[in-house]
Amino acid sequence: MKNQDLKSGLFGSIGENMVAFELAKRNWYIYRPYFDTRIDFIAQKFICKTCFGDWESKHIVTCSNNSCTKSGVDLNQNDFIKNRKCRETNCLYLFPKYTQILNCPSCNQKMKIVTSQGSSNQRNFKFICKNNNCSIDEFTSQTRTCVKCKSTNCIEYPTCKICGSQIIAMNAKCSNIGCQSTDYANIFRTIQIKSSHEDDGEKIGFNFKLQDLVDDDRHFLVVYSRTFQDYKEKHNFWIMDVNEFRKEYVTSNASTEIYQNNRLHPPSSTSSTYFDEEKYNKIKFMIQEYDMRKNHISHKNKLEKIINKVDVFGKLNSKKSRDY
8 A cells, every 4th residue: 555545644643653663662651742732742761860771660579689590580479489477576487378397486396287278279278386385286377467476567578489588679770781870860852753655756755844843952853654665565764853854954945934834855764864673673683682691791782882873763862951
């Protein structure tokens, strides 16, 4: 289907959605203004204040023991056990509710353990002290009070299945390897998208008024086109900051002086503003392969520097004078 077979309003929406998709892949949150204010998108991102890298906003649960293989790893429910810990300072007894071996918290003798299946298929452990002279008779894995001092001041206490250390929530952090920053910022970008259409003779063009150009270094213009070659559909992007757009397009003529429509054409694929998707995806795939091999961090870092030059969408991620 050629571009002229699509209604202009529909094609404009296609271009906006394709740009939003590319930005979302780069951790931008995308918002549309409620009214048409010459800005198509407002993009928001959390970045590291130290190196300006992407800030990992996802919090994970992991093992608190730095020597454990589960340290720094995003764990799921099968990786840890929920125990119960007494909060009383003179007790602090940790009750492993689902253990197969347990000494009595009072007399320290080995307890008899009986397991059963509950109505909801939940395992229930019953611990029986075999010492007739012990102050503790029996308790179960569902006992809410401290099994040692009988205090009700207890908390759920998840522990690692591998090393038995506490499972903790790890705060968000910088995505760059080696950066230990704990400080982040929230940045914004305004984006205007021009979806180009095929004119007669299969030339690509779009309409633009100079009054649409927001004079702010946080404002970006994206030209999108959808072309065909050998019956294959291809999506093309040119990403320009305000200065690049002025250099590429704005000339002194009657149309620009009185804010009339100018018929403009995207730069060529050799332009520094052009997004080479094939090259970008190839390097991205190589980086993902290095993620599987921890001893190749230096090679991965080199590829990261290369992809930063290839990815023209990365311009949005560079620090601007009005960011913070």
